[in-house]
Amino acid sequence: MSQAIYYHAGCPVCVEAERALLPLLDTGKTRVEVVHLGEQAPRIAEAEKAGVKSVPALVIDGQVLHLNFGAAIADLK
Amino acid sequence: MSQAIYYHAGCPVCVEAERALLPLLDTGKTRVEVVHLGEQAPRIAEAEKAGVKSVPALVIDGQVLHLNFGAAIADLK
Secondary structure (H helix, E strand, O other): OEEEEEEEOOOHHHHHHHHHHHHHEOOOOEEEEEEEOOOOHHHHHHHHHHOOOEEEEEEEOOEEEEEEEEEEHHHHO | OEEEEEEEOOOHHHHHHHHHHHHHEOOOOEEEEEEEOOOOHHHHHHHHHHOOOEEEEEEEOOEEEEEEEEEEHHHHO
8 A cells, every 4th residue: 555645734725736636546555644734843854854845745655746836845944 | 537637748757756646546536648748749738728837747627736847838849
């Protein structure tokens, strides 16, 4: 099973991307954790280490997919 | 069933994103068409009309998700 983490910050772009994409992921193949970096600031470092430069982003088995552009990670600190 | 179109141009970023994401989509919920804009230039106009600014991009039921950045649409013309 793939591990995916969806990092977002509650921004409109984040919400739109989440609504479009997450329901289409095969839950039998993928476990998706949703992380709101605005509410879980300690996990910003984890996201940065994974290569996340902006939100929303989906990290799939360690590979980062930036989805459109909502906010830079630097602006969440 | 959702309709999704994955626009790409064969670039490394495009291939990586496709490999990471497309296998995780629930094929029971989503029909994904893969379009190589380098080989199907007439469809560039269609992608632009949908709001695609760069590839790779996934258009889900009319909503555009740009995935990282491989190449600008303008550079494919």
